[in-house]
Amino acid sequence: MSGAVVTLSGGVGGAKLVLGMSYVVAGRELVVACNTGDDFTHLGLRVCPDIDSVLYALSGLSDQTRGWGRKDESWTFMSAMKDLQGPEWFNVGDGDLAMHVLRTDMLAQNKTMAEVTGNLALRMGIEADILPMSDDPVATIVHTDAGDLAFQHYFVREQCGPRVAGFSFDGTENAKPQSQIVDTLQSDPEAIIIAPSNPYVSVDPILQLKGMKAALKNAGAPIVAVSPIIGGKAIKGPAAKMMQELGKDVSVLGIAAHYQDLIDGLVIDVQDAELAPQIREMGIKTHLMQTIMTDLSGRIELAKATLNFAQECRT
Amino acid sequence: MSGAVVTLSGGVGGAKLVLGMSYVVAGRELVVACNTGDDFTHLGLRVCPDIDSVLYALSGLSDQTRGWGRKDESWTFMSAMKDLQGPEWFNVGDGDLAMHVLRTDMLAQNKTMAEVTGNLALRMGIEADILPMSDDPVATIVHTDAGDLAFQHYFVREQCGPRVAGFSFDGTENAKPQSQIVDTLQSDPEAIIIAPSNPYVSVDPILQLKGMKAALKNAGAPIVAVSPIIGGKAIKGPAAKMMQELGKDVSVLGIAAHYQDLIDGLVIDVQDAELAPQIREMGIKTHLMQTIMTDLSGRIELAKATLNFAQECRT
Numbered sequence: 001m002s003g004a005v006v007t008l009s010g011g012v013g014g015a016k017l018v019l020g021m022s023y024v025v026a027g028r029e030l031v032v033a034c035n036t037g038d039d040f041t042h043l044g045l046r047v048c049p050d051i052d053s054v055l056y057a058l059s060g061l062s063d064q065t066r067g068w069g070r071k072d073e074s075w076t077f078m079s080a081m082k083d084l085q086g087p088e089w090f091n092v093g094d095g096d097l098a099m100h101v102l103r104t105d106m107l108a109q110n111k112t113m114a115e116v117t118g119n120l121a122l123r124m125g126i127e128a129d130i131l132p133m134s135d136d137p138v139a140t141i142v143h144t145d146a147g148d149l150a151f152q153h154y155f156v157r158e159q160c161g162p163r164v165a166g167f168s169f170d171g172t173e174n175a176k177p178q179s180q181i182v183d184t185l186q187s188d189p190e191a192i193i194i195a196p197s198n199p200y201v202s203v204d205p206i207l208q209l210k211g212m213k214a215a216l217k218n219a220g221a222p223i224v225a226v227s228p229i230i231g232g233k234a235i236k237g238p239a240a241k242m243m244q245e246l247g248k249d250v251s252v253l254g255i256a257a258h259y260q261d262l263i264d265g266l267v268i269d270v271q272d273a274e275l276a277p278q279i280r281e282m283g284i285k286t287h288l289m290q291t292i293m294t295d296l297s298g299r300i301e302l303a304k305a306t307l308n309f310a311q312e313c314r315t
Numbered sequence: 316m317s318g319a320v321v322t323l324s325g326g327v328g329g330a331k332l333v334l335g336m337s338y339v340v341a342g343r344e345l346v347v348a349c350n351t352g353d354d355f356t357h358l359g360l361r362v363c364p365d366i367d368s369v370l371y372a373l374s375g376l377s378d379q380t381r382g383w384g385r386k387d388e389s390w391t392f393m394s395a396m397k398d399l400q401g402p403e404w405f406n407v408g409d410g411d412l413a414m415h416v417l418r419t420d421m422l423a424q425n426k427t428m429a430e431v432t433g434n435l436a437l438r439m440g441i442e443a444d445i446l447p448m449s450d451d452p453v454a455t456i457v458h459t460d461a462g463d464l465a466f467q468h469y470f471v472r473e474q475c476g477p478r479v480a481g482f483s484f485d486g487t488e489n490a491k492p493q494s495q496i497v498d499t500l501q502s503d504p505e506a507i508i509i510a511p512s513n514p515y516v517s518v519d520p521i522l523q524l525k526g527m528k529a530a531l532k533n534a535g536a537p538i539v540a541v542s543p544i545i546g547g548k549a550i551k552g553p554a555a556k557m558m559q560e561l562g563k564d565v566s567v568l569g570i571a572a573h574y575q576d577l578i579d580g581l582v583i584d585v586q587d588a589e590l591a592p593q594i595r596e597m598g599i600k601t602h603l604m605q606t607i608m609t610d611l612s613g614r615i616e617l618a619k620a621t622l623n624f625a626q627e628c629r630t
Contacts, residue, residue: 044420074391080413084438094409097416098395105359123399 003029004189005307006181006219008133010035010202011050012068013228013236014195015057017306020299021193022058022128024307030128031184033177035197036113037133037140037169037205038151042090045100046107049152050202051117051132052099059124067236070095089157114178129180133206136175140201141168151201160238164245169205177212185219191310192216194225196291198239199258200246213262222313224265226306227255230291231271251275256284265313267291267306285313318344319504320622321496321534323448325350325517326365327383328543328551329510330372332621335614336508337373337443339622345443346499348492350512351428352448352455352484352520353466357405360415361422364467365517366432366447367414374439382551385410404472429493444495448521451490455516456483466516475553479560484520492527500534506625507531509540511606513554514573515561528577537579537628541621542570545584545606566590571599580628582606582621600628 005025009018009032021030035050049068056062056070063071073093082088092100099120106116113132121130142154144162154160185192197203207213216223232251234240240250248254252272256279259266265285268276269292276286287309293299320340324333324347336345350365364383371377371385378386388408397403407415414435421431428447436445457469459477469475500507512518522528531538547566549555555565563569567583571594574581580600583591584607591601602624608614 043416044423045416070395072391074389074409076387076389076409077392077412077416080385080410081417084413084417084435086413086417086438094389094391094412095395097392097409097412098399098401101358101360101392101412102396102399102401108359120399123401 004031004184004187005029005191005193006031006033006184006189006221007193007195008033008035008197008203008206009050009054009195010197011038011053014050014197014202015053015062016293016299017193017195017226017303018054018128019057019296020293020301020303021307023300024303025128027127028129029190031181031189032128032130033133033181033206034117034130035133035202035205037138037201038155039137040139040150040152042092042100042152043087044104045097046104047090047092047100048103048117048132051130052096054130055099055117055121055124055126058121058126058128058130061124069093090152091156114180131178131181133181133212134175134178134209136171138169138171138175138205138209140205141170142201143167155238160241164242166246167200167204169208172205172208172210175209177209177215182211182215185215189219189221191307192219192221192223193306193310194223194259194263196226196228196235198228198234198237198242199255200239200242207262216262222264222310223262224267224306224310224313225255225259225263226267226291226302227252227269227272229255230269235292253278256282260284265309267302267309285309287312319346319499319502320344320506320508321346321348321499321504321536322508322510323348323512323518323521324365324369324510325512326353326368329365329512329517330368330377331608331614332508332510332541332617333369333443334372334611335608335616335618336622338615339618340443342442343444346496346504347443347445348448348496348521349432349445350448350517350520352453352516353470354452355454355465355467357407357415357467358402359419360412361419362405362407362415363418363432363447366445367411369445370414370432370436370439370441373436373441373443373445376439384408405467406471429495446493446496448496448527449490449493449524451486453484453486453490453520453524455520456485457516458482470553475556479557481561482515482519484523487520487523487525490524492524492530497526497530500530504534504536506622507534507536507538508621508625509538509574509578511541511543511550513543513549513552513557514570515554515557522577531577537625538577539580539582539621539625539628540570540574540578541582541606541617542567542584542587544570546586550607568593571597575599580624582617582624600624602627
């Protein structure tokens with residue numbers, strides 16, 4: 001067993017667990033496969049919301065109050081852009097721009113997304129191995145009653161308003177799972193953790209990469225998800241609304257069903273204790289605990305418990 | 316006579332006269348040919364300091380205290396860039412970034428520099444016709460005792476410290492004068508004004524464009540320069556230091572000699588009254604006035620007087 005822990009993560013919610021993980025898993029043994037389906041090019045700048053959420057969380061730069069972006073942020077760029085009649089729908093903070101500008105400049109020099117992400121993480125003093133799910137571009141498309149929307153158009157511009165009918169991930173036919181993620185999965189990792197991120201738009205883009213599910217299953221490590229749904233609601237974001245609109249069971253049962261063919265165990269909140277037997281009947285082990293991460297110690301506790309539970313799931 | 320006034324301008328000093336001109340010359344009859352030899356690509360963003368100085372001046376956005384850039388500026392981007400160990404030598408304000416990002420994005424869509432500049436001017440409510448000297452890139456190189464330096468490296472990074480031996484303008488062999496400037500020069504303009512900008516690094520890049528000098532001379536309009544040197548000193552910038560290092564006469568006589576083969580008249584400050592006869596002996600008419608533009612009314616006065624003087628120079 002290599003000791004490596006591969007964590008699949010989306011943005012803010014996932015980043016909280018990854019931060020907890022970084023206190024429990026030493027240095028580069030923590031390998032984070034970040035969703036890049038939300039990535040898009042805005043005003044010529046390559047914006048990677050989930051990677052940045054993880055980088056900001058791990059470097060202590062996240063804004064805790066706003067819930068996204070950098071702390072101590074200013075907004076003069078947006079104000080000037082408004083005066084210039086430029087696009088206003090996507091908010092970019094002045095400090096956040098430094099990331100987008102540096103990243104775009106490095107990509108223009110033909111560095112891979114993994115090289116760029118690793119370089120940024122290094123500049124930010126982050127020890128964990130933060131990786132894009134793929135070096136190739138993938139774009140999440142949300143099929144809605146208002147037509148097909150690029151993810152950020154659905155999420156930011158339309159504020160998740162349109163009713164969701166399904167998703168597709170442009171580019172997955174050609175996008176390969178990032179090679180370091182694959183290498184780690186082939187090196188007998190200790191555990192594979194699916195962070196409490198949106199299953200449809202944060203985790204599925206990762207899972208839909210050609211060969212990714214097989215690589216996860218063949219790794220020989222226990223695969224454990226942390227439910228993003230607690231008491232029938234999502235802590236943050238549109239996961240519950242999406243499940244409802246897709247006609248799914250808006251509960252941990254829906255999450256269990258979604259990951260049924262993949263996971264060995266599911267961490268659920270104590271609020272959902274009465275649903276645990278039904279999850280176990282689906283062949284998925286359960287671990288009950290207080291999963292709402294209100295502070296750093298909560299994040300570390302959840303990370304520790306999830307990893308311990310993963311070892312219990314090792315068959 | 317078309318009524319058009321073609322003004323050759325560099326950055327801050329030139330922009331002040333252009334602002335005065337905009338109160339005297341109606342709308343698009345004011346055609347400004349801006350130096351783009353200072354332009355460079357920084358972190359993948361195309362930065363055009365002289366064009367932006369003119370755009371900021373005409374839209375009332377210039378910072379009067381700092382003397383460059385936008386008023387009400389913030390600097391969070393630079394602070395974040397420093398934390399990310401990115402380049403710190405070139406200061407970019409957060410609001411200023413909106414210009415660079417919009418411009419770079421438009422250029423990436425294969426718009427010409429003139430189209431991009433006109434689009435920005437329109438967004439800023441500017442009526443005058445602000446044009447890059449050329450749609451083709453030209454890069455001013457400063458030959459110094461510390462080697463050949465790209466202009467911004469000399470000007471910003473090295474703070475004009477190295478001793479200047481000469482200049483070259485990369486790209487002038489292929490760069491064509493911008494076509495609207497040429498068209499205006501061929502349409503019997505009322506006057507051609509050389510703003511009180513640095514003759515070596517702000518005006519010469521324009522004059523060195525293939526065919527530009529001939530186009531100016533063949534326009535049939537009086538060509539009048541406003542001296543950037545007053546009492547042997549430059550109001551701002553390294554013009555006097557450069558003249559001294561190049562072994563030139565650091566006075567309005569040096570300016571007259573520099574433009575001798577081109578101009579019909581030179582506006583000089585009352586401080587330099589005693590040098591006027593020597594300038595006239597060179598075949599250049601002179602106009603004496605208070606040329607230091609401390610406020611808007613000073614800029615308008617200088618613009619009016621310069622245009623009146625140009626008509627006196629019409630032969």
